[in-house]
Amino acid sequence: MLSIERLRKIKDFLTEYKQADVTTLSVMLSVSEPTIRKDLEKLESGGIITRFHGGAILKEDTAENVLSLQDEIDHLTLEKREIAEIAARLINDGEVIFLGHGTTCYQISKKIKQKQKLSVITNNIHILYELSGLDNIDLIITGGSVQKNRGTLFLSGDFSLDMLNKILINKAFMSPSGVNIQHGFTIANKEQLEFYEKVREVASELIIVADYTKFDKTSMIPFLPIDTQATIITNENVPIEYKEFFFDKGIPLFTTISSAEEIGE
Amino acid sequence: MSNVNILRIKKINKQFGFNQILNDVSIDFFSGEIHAVLGENACGKSTLIKIISGTMPADSGEMFYNESVIDTFKLSNIKNLKVETVFQGINLFDNMTVAENIYIKNLPSKTRMPVFIDYKKLNDAYHSSSRILNINIDPNIYVGQLSHAQKRLVEITKALVSDPDILILDEPMESFSDDETDLLYKILTEQKKLGKIIIIITHKIEQALKMSDKITVLYDGTVADTITTKNTDDEKLLKLISGKELKNRYPKIYAKKGTAILSFQNISGGVLKDISFSLYEGEVLGITGLLGNGKSTVGKIIMGLEKIQNGRLYINGVEIKQPSPSKMLKRGFGYIAEESIRNLIPTLSPSKNITLSNIKKISKLGFLNLKKERTIRDYFYRLFSISDRHKNVSVNFLSGGTQQKICISKILYSKIKTMILDEPTIGLDSSSKSDVYNFMNDFVSKGNSIILLSSDFSEVAGMCDRVIILRDGRLIKCINHTELTKEKIILYSTKDR
Numbered sequence: 001m002l003s004i005e006r007l008r009k010i011k012d013f014l015t016e017y018k019q020a021d022v023t024t025l026s027v028m029l030s031v032s033e034p035t036i037r038k039d040l041e042k043l044e045s046g047g048i049i050t051r052f053h054g055g056a057i058l059k060e061d062t063a064e065n066v067l068s069l070q071d072e073i074d075h076l077t078l079e080k081r082e083i084a085e086i087a088a089r090l091i092n093d094g095e096v097i098f099l100g101h102g103t104t105c106y107q108i109s110k111k112i113k114q115k116q117k118l119s120v121i122t123n124n125i126h127i128l129y130e131l132s133g134l135d136n137i138d139l140i141i142t143g144g145s146v147q148k149n150r151g152t153l154f155l156s157g158d159f160s161l162d163m164l165n166k167i168l169i170n171k172a173f174m175s176p177s178g179v180n181i182q183h184g185f186t187i188a189n190k191e192q193l194e195f196y197e198k199v200r201e202v203a204s205e206l207i208i209v210a211d212y213t214k215f216d217k218t219s220m221i222p223f224l225p226i227d228t229q230a231t232i233i234t235n236e237n238v239p240i241e242y243k244e245f246f247f248d249k250g251i252p253l254f255t256t257i258s259s260a261e262e263i264g265e
Numbered sequence: 266m267s268n269v270n271i272l273r274i275k276k277i278n279k280q281f282g283f284n285q286i287l288n289d290v291s292i293d294f295f296s297g298e299i300h301a302v303l304g305e306n307a308c309g310k311s312t313l314i315k316i317i318s319g320t321m322p323a324d325s326g327e328m329f330y331n332e333s334v335i336d337t338f339k340l341s342n343i344k345n346l347k348v349e350t351v352f353q354g355i356n357l358f359d360n361m362t363v364a365e366n367i368y369i370k371n372l373p374s375k376t377r378m379p380v381f382i383d384y385k386k387l388n389d390a391y392h393s394s395s396r397i398l399n400i401n402i403d404p405n406i407y408v409g410q411l412s413h414a415q416k417r418l419v420e421i422t423k424a425l426v427s428d429p430d431i432l433i434l435d436e437p438m439e440s441f442s443d444d445e446t447d448l449l450y451k452i453l454t455e456q457k458k459l460g461k462i463i464i465i466i467t468h469k470i471e472q473a474l475k476m477s478d479k480i481t482v483l484y485d486g487t488v489a490d491t492i493t494t495k496n497t498d499d500e501k502l503l504k505l506i507s508g509k510e511l512k513n514r515y516p517k518i519y520a521k522k523g524t525a526i527l528s529f530q531n532i533s534g535g536v537l538k539d540i541s542f543s544l545y546e547g548e549v550l551g552i553t554g555l556l557g558n559g560k561s562t563v564g565k566i567i568m569g570l571e572k573i574q575n576g577r578l579y580i581n582g583v584e585i586k587q588p589s590p591s592k593m594l595k596r597g598f599g600y601i602a603e604e605s606i607r608n609l610i611p612t613l614s615p616s617k618n619i620t621l622s623n624i625k626k627i628s629k630l631g632f633l634n635l636k637k638e639r640t641i642r643d644y645f646y647r648l649f650s651i652s653d654r655h656k657n658v659s660v661n662f663l664s665g666g667t668q669q670k671i672c673i674s675k676i677l678y679s680k681i682k683t684m685i686l687d688e689p690t691i692g693l694d695s696s697s698k699s700d701v702y703n704f705m706n707d708f709v710s711k712g713n714s715i716i717l718l719s720s721d722f723s724e725v726a727g728m729c730d731r732v733i734i735l736r737d738g739r740l741i742k743c744i745n746h747t748e749l750t751k752e753k754i755i756l757y758s759t760k761d762r
Contacts (some may be wrong), residue, residue: 002647028559089518089710120444231516235702237650243696257648257707 006031007039008075014049014058014109021055044079077107079211079235082256084108086233087173087209090254093117097198098172101154101192104209105173106130113137121169123160125193126151140167142195149188154190164198172203176224178217179210181245184226186219193221206230212238227251266395267599270296272317272340272431272462277326279312282665283694286312287323288486296430297462299453301477301494304469305506305755306556306720307691309486310466313352314435317464318350340431349424350433355416357423359409366408382706389617394426398452413440422447431462438472439557440737450476467758468555470502484508495579499760507752515727516699518706519746520547522730525582525712526683531543532576535562536738541574544683549705549715551729554758559738560718561603564685568593568600569717594622599676601669605686611661615671616642618660623679646672649700666697673704684708687718702728722758726751734758 006029013020013159022040026033040056043049084107089150091097093116099105101124107125109127112118120131125146131139143159174196178186185208187193200206206228212235224230227249236255246253272294279287289308290563294300304310310626315321319339328335330343349604357366364387373386391404401424402415411419412525417437424432438446453463453476467473473480474494474630482489482505489505532540536559544550552560565571567578569588578585580596590600600607609618611735616638620627627637646653649670655663669689676684690698705728707713719725725732726749734757735743742757 076469086518086706235275236700240696243699244694247514247695247699250509250511252514252516254516254706255699255703257704 003039004078006035007042007078009186010036010039010043011048011075014043014056019055019057020264023054037222042078046081076213077103079256080104080107081111082117083209083211083233083235084111086254087207088104088112088115089131090207090231091115091118091171094117095170096121096168098169098174098203099124100172100174100196100199101149102175104175104211106152108173108209109252121167123155125155140143144195147189147191156195160195161198164195167202169199169203171205171207172199173207173209175209175214177214177219179208179226179242180216180218181226181241183218184222185224185228186217188219188220190221193223196223200224208232210234212236215239215242267556268453270430270460270462271329273329273332274317275327275329276314277316277323277328279309279316279321279323282692282739285691285720286486287316290326290483290486290488290590292481292488292491294431294462294464295479296462297457297675298478299465299476301465301467301473301480302483303467303473303480303502304483305468308483308506310468310483311435313483314350314352314433314464314466318348318433320350323657343470346431347427347429348431348433349427349429351417351420351424351437353435353439355413355420357408357416357420360407362405362407363402363411363419364388364404366419367391367394367404367426369423370427375654390426394422398422398425398455400452402598414442414445417441417446418445421452425452425456426649429461431464433464433466434457435466436468437465438467438469438476446472446475451679461660461707465538470499470506470619471760474499482506484743503752507750507755509724510726511662512727512750515724516702516706517728518693518710520549520709520730523547523712526580528579529563529566530577530579532566532573532578534566534573534575535559535571537562537566537735538738540731540735540740541576541736542740542743544714544716546714547709547712547727548730549709551717551719551725551732553719553725553754554735554741557718558735558758560735561687562738563735564602564687564716564718565598567598567685569685594679597680597682598685599679599681599683600685601672601676601689603691606661606668607674609660609668614657615646615655615660615663618671619674619678622635645671645677649674649704664697666693666700669693669697669701673701681713683716685713685716685718690719690721690724722751722754726733726754 009029012027022033022036025036040051044051047129049058080103083104087108088111091112096119097110099120099122105124106126109130113134115136117136121140121142123142123144128141131137142155142163144155144157148156177188178187210228215238231252232246233254236257238255243253275291277287277290290313302310302313309436316323318339326339330346336342340346368387368390373383375381375383388404400418400596402419408416408419421434421437437449449705453700457463465476477494479491479714480494481551482492482502484506485508525543525545527544529540529542549597552563554560562571566573567588568590578588620638620641627634651667651670655667660668709715717729732744732754733740734754736758744753
């Protein structure tokens with residue numbers, strides 16, 4: 001069984017029973033107890049559970065947890081975290097960056113806390129929670145009305161547009177809902193379109209972050225043509241024709257290398 | 266000139282595997298002219314020559330000689346038309362004399378049956394032709410005793426004595442001194458006046474400018490331009506050869522340099538002369554140059570496959586007297602030689618190949634743990650998203666891209682910290698290239714290092730933190746990524762002095 005698959009099963013089990021012990025999980029998934037312990041460590045570092053001797057319990061839903069975005073609503077957390085890792089390495093100290101809405105951009109915000117000096121502009125409410133109060137990060141939130149999309153909160157509307165008229169951005173990170181060779185990058189709703197077009201105008205570099213499940217999919221609103229001069233970050237299991245397409249078009253495509261657990265010794 | 270002969274090629278295409286080597290190439294070659302075909306490594310020059318000389322058919326396109334179509338791309342099909350091609354590399358018999366080599370196709374015989382060579386006639390023939398050609402080499406010396414440049418001259422003479430109508434020379438001035446270049450220039454100018462079509466292949470701008478009347482620049486399999494030599498200069502040609510700057514297509518994360526892990530101190534060995542450099546933790550160090558300029562030797566020296574004649578090699582500050590593959594493996598060095606299949610055992614399965622170099626880890630009391638072997642294979646297949654279809658076949662049935670990934674898996678399984686990759690993407694399709702580049706990023710992000718030996722200048726410009734350029738075995742220049750462009754690499758690797 002893949003480690004990702006195993007993690008999902010453990011999460012499912014925990015959501016249902018709120019707690020679990022190592023022995024049960026090891027029998028259930030027919031892997032050794034040390035492997036289960038490693039898995040639980042991973043889940044704990046993701047903030048989903050608290051470990052105790054011999055097992056783990058699910059964290060309760062608190063206001064804090066809603067804003068800090070529960071990883072459990074998303075079975076692709078590991079993939080997104082790896083994408084965020086690469087994104088963070090492309091950000092240099094002292095830059096002005098924009099982070100769009102969605103869980104992938106949220107994961108990026110978690111990886112940039114160690115940067116020397118950074119200005120972060122965002123319409124992502126969960127990032128507000130994640131990055132506020134840090135000395136090394138100037139956090140600017142666009143105005144606008146709060147919207148909800150698949151469990152995540154973000155700002156959009158005229159107020160947010162006004163604000164973008166006054167700034168310049170080095171690198172803008174955005175996450176479309178679909179990437180398709182024929183239809184280009186697509187997003188889910190119309191309010192986002194106007195906003196992101198504005199971001200693109202004021203940003204000197206566009207970086208598109210999209211996990212592999214977004215590829216070969218199309219959403220309602222076309223946002224950018226597929227051969228837009230951007231940088232793309234995704235996972236290694238993205239369809240081969242996309243790897244080929246972007247390389248041949250001269251568009252840099254970064255893919256994660258799965259950090260699956262060490263080979264069983 | 267009364268009648269000009271024209272060799273015309275039109276819309277020539279050639280593809281190898283996934284790679285389109287030549288793309289709609291059209292050139293006209295006129296008699297009484299020296300026509301240079303100029304381009305960087307792997308731009309399709311050599312393939313073009315093979316097609317023109319008839320050693321390899323094109324996939325599509327046409328060839329004409331004086332407006333008549335040449336069937337099946339074989340110039341030899343035309344009556345009374347003599348074509349001579351001198352390919353790169355030496356094709357002479359070392360244990361025969363100069364004169365014997367030159368007249369090998371038509372050795373004068375003492376008897377009717379060609380048993381005994383008539384040396385008197387042979388030498389007479391040589392002297393009469395060498396007077397015309399101005400070549401000053403003793404005909405009775407064995408070819409094995411000659412220098413590389415002299416051998417080239419003998420080969421060119423061999424081509425000329427049959428008085429060809431079309432003469433094709435692939436990199437004729439390789440390793441020539443100024444005198445020899447001048448001599449060749451004189452010879453070719455004479456031949457040109459006799460109304461011959463002369464085609465020279467070269468990657469050096471100076472040579473093209475000096476020798477030719479017309480220059481065709483090939484870029485990535487297409488004709489960038491055909492220009493009259495008088496109307497151009499080295500700057501314009503450099504622009505044409507470099508083509509588009511594709512540095513940005515490469516997914517590259519620049520690294521923070523750590524401490525030095527490997528140092529060359531004035532090392533000579535193989536073709537290398539007095540090379541000094543260091544490799545730092547976390548970086549991709551590119552070593553490049555035109556083919557045959559010594560980049561592969563760097564890898565071989567580190568792994569102990571080529572002897573160090575002079576100088577010192579340090580790993581983590583400790584001098585290594587006699588490196589060997591097993592010693593270096595223990596110190597965390599992995600090496601993937603050019604052509605991935607050579608690093609594997611073709612008839613074994615992927616799992617056997619991956620575990621081979623670290624077989625102790627999967628065996629107990631002399632028995633292999635096959636289940637473990639499969640687990641390890643599955644791990645790497647997931648890591649590099651290799652299709653499950655490729656699990657139970659021997660590796661020689663796999664594509665180049667998959668083979669390369671298995672090579673990398675194999676050395677990764679031996680827990681290495683420094684990887685030496687020799688032409689890791691040559692012949693790979695775009696998606697496998699993309700995989701290899703992203704793997705390189707991931708590998709160095711963990712504080713490991715890579716030495717990338719590559720003659721693909723775009724790749725080197727795009728994927729390296731620093732690049733060392735070698736020419737004739739010497740270190741010419743080291744460029745940091747902030748100042749790195751493909752144009753600069755071409756400039757330093759081709760420009761003489």
